[in-house]
Amino acid sequence: MPHLPRLLPPLLALPLLGLAAAGLLSGCAGGPQTSAALPSLYWPMTTNTAQLDTAAARDMISAYRRGRGGTELVLDPELQRLAEAEAAAMALADRPSKAQTVKAAVEHLGYKSANANLSAGYHTLAEAFSGWRDSPSHNAVMLDPGAARMGIATAYAPNSKYKVYWALLVAK
Numbered sequence: 001m002p003h004l005p006r007l008l009p010p011l012l013a014l015p016l017l018g019l020a021a022a023g024l025l026s027g028c029a030g031g032p033q034t035s036a037a038l039p040s041l042y043w044p045m046t047t048n049t050a051q052l053d054t055a056a057a058r059d060m061i062s063a064y065r066r067g068r069g070g071t072e073l074v075l076d077p078e079l080q081r082l083a084e085a086e087a088a089a090m091a092l093a094d095r096p097s098k099a100q101t102v103k104a105a106v107e108h109l110g111y112k113s114a115n116a117n118l119s120a121g122y123h124t125l126a127e128a129f130s131g132w133r134d135s136p137s138h139n140a141v142m143l144d145p146g147a148a149r150m151g152i153a154t155a156y157a158p159n160s161k162y163k164v165y166w167a168l169l170v171a172k
Helices: 004-027 054-067 077-093 099-108 125-134 136-142
Strands: 115-120 149-156 164-171
Touching: 054 125, 054 136, 054 149, 077 099, 077 115, 077 149, 077 164, 099 115, 099 164, 115 125, 115 136, 125 136, 125 164, 136 164
Parallel strands: none
Antiparallel strands: 115 164, 149 164
16 A cells, blocks of 8 residues: 555545636636626616716716817706606606606706706616717707706616616706
8 A cells, every 4th residue: 555645635636626626617607797897887777776876977978078069067966866856756657757847847946957868778877878879869968068067867667667767967
């Protein structure tokens, strides 16, 4: 039995090598990435705990406006609360609201040049922005030359065909 001591360490190492190989392979599995691993533009809003990065939304919309000769927008706390309430109301009703009604409510609070993008079905900020940019009426809201302030929010409705409702409010 002179060879037993030499064989024993490799035999003990086999289970450890198997565990290490399994760990390496699971890292290559390519499963879904977590939101934390993605830029916030691609965070899915399709959970009850999803948080929209409002600063990233402001920055993206402001950069888009600047690129077309417009001015930057600032996040307004009251418009933000209104956007959150409107997104939640749309999710509860399971349909987008009428922009004219929301604009009138914003102007009733003393804002001027109110405008709104109210939509549903976009799962990420990137999707919403692209959809709005490609829609002439929604694009006009993002580029509204009279706007200086904004609020943006989402609401998740898991049983809705749309899943995610969006409210972008802009005003002076």
